[in-house]
Amino acid sequence: MNEIRVLHVDDEPDFADVTAEFLERDDDRFTVETAFSGPDGLEQLTPAVDCVISDYDMAGMNGLEFLEVVREEYPELPFILFTGKGSEEVASEALTLGATDYLQKGSVPDQYELLANRASRAVEQFRTERELERKNELLEKSQNLADVGAWEYDPETGEAYFTDQVYDIYxxxxxHDPSPESDIERFYHPEDRDTVRDAVAGALEDGEPYDIEARITAADGTEKWIRTRADPQFEDGVCQRVRGTIRDITDRKEREESIAQTTEWYRTLLDGAPDAVFVVDIESGKIRETNRAATQLLDRSREELVGLDQTKLHPPEKAEAYADLFDQHVGAGGGRAETLGQEEVYVVDSSGERIPVEINAQTVEVDGKRYNQGYFRDITARRERERELKRQRDRLDELVTVVSHDLRNLLRTLSASLDLIETDDRASLERCRRTVDRMEQLMDDLVNLARHGETEPGPVGLAPLATASARATGLSEGTLSVTTDATIVADESGLRHLFENLFVNAVEHSAASRQPEGTDAVARGPTSDQSRSADAVGHDSGVSLTVGRLDDGFYVADDGPGIPESERERVFRVGYSTSDRGTGFGLNIVKQVAEAHGWDIDVTESADGGARFEITDVEFADS
Incomplete structure (x- = not known):
């Protein structure tokens, strides 16, 4: 752990003490020294200081004046203006004078946390750049001189000297007769010529060394980037000579441009993502990168989010539980995306409002460091739709219950009243009774249709449930053959309705096809969802049924007359029936049960020429 030494300059001792306490408590790397004026701060400022934090409105020497003096000796040292009397004018002037950052004071802990984040980031960047510069200098000194051209210019005689490498670069x-002015005019890019001329003039007139990068066009038309350095040597106030180096840095510039383009491409992709993205350093738990969707979701700027501990995204009382959830699903992962938990996860926006989110996250490794990359999707609208659908289902269920209860009472009254009627017209009475039975059947179908929208899946054996459904519908012994012992994941009640409807549909269609001429034909069509008694379908059904397994589901087949291909798309429609006994809901209920499970259902011809209903995309519990 690298210590960060901070010099805090503020003429209010109490505020300075509070700031120091917050900084040291937020990050144990901080050691804060306090000065109560600009001059006092200059006395305490040494090369050991990593960052300066200064107030603006101070007596004697204000923060900007203090900054100017600091920059004379420490031009790159991180300097943050932390002031209570800020304005855009002050901020602009501070940044112009070389301030690293500008932040207004606040009374809430978050402001001190933000100050700590910015100071830490500034120091890390400063150290990185300083280390990179040191390595570059060491690298340059250790490289073969063939990679670097050297030159010397005598302003008194106007003579210049090039090493071979300079000639090669140009x-x-x-x-070739070297001359600073003519070479600048001939080789350097028009937009860079003034920069080079000013640097040369500064070296010759004021003894200012320079180190600049510029574009040139070599004699053969090749465009290059070069880095040229100069060190003027004066005696008695007169420039005697200027010595320098020149290096072809075209490859480096191309790499930098490629990196810049890649970074811009990455940023464009990140900001174009519809979901909020957070990249978190696993070791520290700090957010290292985010995107525009994240700032919109939380109504917080990117600067506020980067550097923040990931737990601060969530409600305080849930932060630890969510962190454990991340570790459980993602922390030890190998790059595979994971959806975090089944329970709702919340984030908190800038106003404190809780927002439900769905999080998909994965672990990624970059340059040996591991990060959690999380995609947060706002599911507020989805949750509201789910709640509204539940309210609608509850209201529908209540309505169905009330209506079915009242209608049944009316039908029972009507049925009892028919028994009291004395008449010789028995055919009319039987027709009335059949109408009452059909109304009860239709009402049962409507109730079941309304209640097949939800499932409670669990392991269900196909063989025992199909056999029980056959008994419930009154099929004769031996009518049903089950050729599979598979167990699937399904809602048992819904699957029972599916079997019963398919069985009854097969029996009634087979019976209709066998009626003699002159009787009322009963063509195949959807019937009802109710479990038929033996009287309804008959023990001697005259049809054989088979329940078997498919690679991704199961089928129910019969050896009846089948369903014409032209009618197969229509049989699942609500109300469709060619039978004078069908309600038009039976096979639609079969389809509703299948869809509620996420299954697909299709009808085709069986091996015996009958109908075959194939239910696919089924999950097997024993696979």
């Missing part, structure tokens, strides 16, 4: 022969 692409000229060794008989």
């Amino acid at each position: 692409g000229v022969d060794r008989d």
Whole structure:
């Protein structure tokens, strides 16, 4: 752990003490030294200080004046203006004078946390750049001189000297006569010429060394980037010579441009993502990157989010539980995306409002460091739709219960009243009774249709449930053959309705096809969802049924007359029936049960020429 030494300059001792306490408590790397004026701060400022935090409105020497003096000796040292009397004008001037950052004071802990984050980030960047510069200098000194051209210019005589490498960079022969002014005009890019001329003039007139990068066009037309350095040498106030180096840095510039383009491409992709994205350092738990969707979701700026501990995204009382959830699903993962938990996860926006989110996350490794990459999707609208659908289902269930109860009472009254009627017209009475039975059947179908929208899946054996459904519908012994012992994941009640409807549909269609001429034909069509008694379907059904397994489901087949291909798309429609006994709901209920499970259902011809209903996309519990 690298210590961060901070010099805090503020003329209010109490505020300075509070700031120091917050910083040291937020990050144990901080050691804060306090000065109560600009001059006092200059006395305490040493190369050991990693960052300066200064107030603006101070007596004697204000923060900007203090900044100017600091920059004379420490031009790159991180300097944050932390002031209570801020304005855009002050901020602009501070940044112009070389301040690293600008932040207004606040009374809430979050402001001190933000200050700590910015100070830490500034120091890390400063150290990285300083280390990179040191390594570059060491690298340059250790490289073979063939990679670097050296030159010397004598302003008194106007003579210049190039090493061979300089001639090669410019692409000229060794008989080329070097001259700063003519070479600048000939080789350097028009947009860079003034920069180079000003640097040369500063070296010759004021003894200012320079280190600049510029574009050139070599004699053969090749465009290059070069880095040139100069060190003027003066005696008695007069420039005697200027010595320097020049290096072809085209490859480096191309790499930098490629990196910049990749970074921009990555940023564009990240900001174009519809979901909020958070990239978190697993070791520290700090957010290292985010996107525009995240700032919109939380109504917080990117600067506020980057550097924040990931637990601060969530309600305080849930932070630890959510962290454990991340570790459980993602922390030890190998890059595979995981959806976090089944329970609702919340984030908190800038106003404190809780927002339900669905999180998909995975672990990624970059340059040996591991990160959690989380995609947060706002599911507020989805949750509201689910609640509204539940309210609608509850209201529908209540309505169905009330209506079915009242209608049954009316039908019972009507049925009893028919028994009291004395008449010789028995055919009319039987027709009335059949009408009452059909109304009860239709009402039962409507109730079941309304209640097949939800499932409670669990392991269900196909063989025992199909056999029980056959008994419930009054099929004769031996009518049903089950050729599978598979166990599937299904709602048992819904699957029972599916079997019963398919069995009854097969029996009634087979019976209709066998009626003699002159009787009322009963063509195949959807019937009802109720478990038929022996009187309804008959023990001697005259049809054989088979329940068997498919690779991804099961089927119910019969050896009846089948369903014409032209009618197969229509049989599942609500109200469709060619039978004078059908309600038009039976096979629609079969389809509703299948869809409630997420299954597909299709009808085709069986091996015996009858109908075959195939239910696919089924999950097997024993697979």
